[in-house]
Amino acid sequence: MTDQPELTVVIPAFNEEANLRPMFDRLVAVLEPEVDGLEIIFIDDGSSDGTWSGISDLAAIDDRVRGVRFARNFGHQAAVTAGVDVARGRAVVLIDADLQDPPEIIPEMINKWRDGFEVVFAQREGREGETLFKKATAALFYRLLHRVTEVDIPVDTGDFRLMGPRALEAFRALPERNRFIRGLVSWIGFPQTAVRYRREARHAGDTKYPFRKMLRFALDALTSFSFLPLRVATFLGFAASAFSFLYILVVLVLKAVGISWLGYTSLMASILFLGGVQLIMIGVLGEYIARIFDEVKRRPLYLVGDSTDGTVQVVPPDRPNL
Ligand code: UDP
Ligand code: MG
Numbered sequence: 001m002t003d004q005p006e007l008t009v010v011i012p013a014f015n016e017e018a019n020l021r022p023m024f025d026r027l028v029a030v031l032e033p034e035v036d037g038l039e040i041i042f043i044d045d046g047s048s049d050g051t052w053s054g055i056s057d058l059a060a061i062d063d064r065v066r067g068v069r070f071a072r073n074f075g076h077q078a079a080v081t082a083g084v085d086v087a088r089g090r091a092v093v094l095i096d097a098d099l100q101d102p103p104e105i106i107p108e109m110i111n112k113w114r115d116g117f118e119v120v121f122a123q124r125e126g127r128e129g130e131t132l133f134k135k136a137t138a139a140l141f142y143r144l145l146h147r148v149t150e151v152d153i154p155v156d157t158g159d160f161r162l163m164g165p166r167a168l169e170a171f172r173a174l175p176e177r178n179r180f181i182r183g184l185v186s187w188i189g190f191p192q193t194a195v196r197y198r199r200e201a202r203h204a205g206d207t208k209y210p211f212r213k214m215l216r217f218a219l220d221a222l223t224s225f226s227f228l229p230l231r232v233a234t235f236l237g238f239a240a241s242a243f244s245f246l247y248i249l250v251v252l253v254l255k256a257v258g259i260s261w262l263g264y265t266s267l268m269a270s271i272l273f274l275g276g277v278q279l280i281m282i283g284v285l286g287e288y289i290a291r292i293f294d295e296v297k298r299r300p301l302y303l304v305g306d307s308t309d310g311t312v313q314v315v316p317p318d319r320p321n322l
Contacts, residue, residue: 005037005064006090007110010083012043012076013097017050018204024058024065026103034107040065042097043083046073052306059308068312071303076208077179078302080159084171086312092168094159094181099203101160108195109162118190121161121182123154127199134207141218149225151187154194158182166190175319177301178291180221187225223287230288233281240274 009027013020024040031038042055044067055067068082080094091113095101101122109120127135142155159181163171170188186192209217222229254260304312 003037004088004090005035005039007031007035007037008039008041008083008087008089008092009103009106010041010043010080010087010092010094011097012045012079012083013047013051013055014045014073014076014079014208015047015049015051016097016205017047017054019097019099020051020054020058022203023097023099023103024062026099027106028062028064030103030106034110037089038064039087039089041083041087042067043079044069045075045079046070056308065308067308068304069306071305071314074302075213076159077181080181081179082302082304082316084163084168085316086307087168091162091164093162096158096160098205100199100201101158102197102200105195105197106162112193112195113162113164116191117193118164118167119161119185119188119192121154121157121185121192121194123194123196124156124158124199125196130199130201137214141221145183145221145225148222148228149183151183151225153183153186153225157194161185164190173319176224177295177299178220178224179301180217180224183221183225219287220291223291229284233284236277236281240277 009031011023020042027040028038040058042058042065044052044055052067052069055065055069059065059067066086068086070079070082083094084092091110093106093109095103095106105122109122112120127138139156142153142157145153146155161182163185167185167188167190170190171185174184174188176184300315302316304314304316
């Protein structure tokens with residue numbers, strides 16, 4: 001027997017001090033009888049409350065708990081990546097710190113993994129305690145994404161999922177910085193399956209995803225998994241050219257027969273319309289170029305300020321250059 005734990009639970013936490021202890025208690029209660037060796041990793045994503053001291057306290061009383069503290073807030077997806085990077089377990093479960101995703105369904109995920117599935121994602125059947133706006137935008141976003149992406153990203157799934165050893169190896173090798181994790185995990189393939197659950201209300205605190213972060217997240221998802229926005233630009237270009245060609249013919253014919261009543265109004269309308277469309281399409285190009293720039297800089301995805309066992313390096317090892 002090696003001392004490799006069977007399961008690592010990775011929990012990104014950004015100002016979640018009031019959720020740490022309940023999370024830990026519920027995880028241990030559910031998983032202790034289920035798995036052969038457990039590891040719990042909290043990633044403190046630059047919190048400004050007592051999250052880090054809470055994590056340190058848990059690590060001090062229970063050596064299954066490890067904590068990593070970022071040098072600043074690098075974002076949810078970076079925190080999850082760091083957790084996967086340092087996890088020692090054979091399988092890894094990703095779960096949010098706020099107990100919206102009930103740890104009680106993890107045993108069901110483990111059973112599916114033992115049955116041979118490499119990725120088991122949790123699919124929401126409903127959400128509680130979230131605003132109508134959040135529910136509506138989320139529903140729209142997942143359906144749009146499902147339609148426009150080449151990989152089959154299942155609807156209504158978050159990052160709450162289990163990954164087996166082969167999926168972890170593949171995931172750790174992915175080099176990109178703009179990480180839309182649920183998309184990447186779908187992209188790697190392997191046998192994948194779902195377990196269904198109801199998303200609960202947050203245990204304590206407020207959402208750490210204000211509208212601004214949600215929008216950025218949605219743009220990352222679209223641009224990393226779809227060229228549709230670029231194709232729309234090409235299509236609009238062709239449509240506008242075809243229309244202008246016909247319109248020019250009409251204007252010329254009218255001119256030839258001596259009618260030229262078209263003037264200021266139509267001129268302004270077409271200039272303003274085309275100007276607007278062009279600016280939007282330059283913006284679309286810009287979204288892709290900004291991400292290319294971000295990738296080629298090859299800055300590390302996160303920096304580690306501290307870790308409870310002192311083993312985690314400040315700069316994460318470079319991902320293989322594929
Ligand atoms: N989170 C993080 N860094 C951030 C924002 C969020 O690590 O910059 C964590 C947060 O602590 C939580 C998870 O990501 O564990 C999901 O965030 P949240 O619950 O606020 O998102 P929501 O469920 O409202 O979409
Ligand atoms: Mg949440």
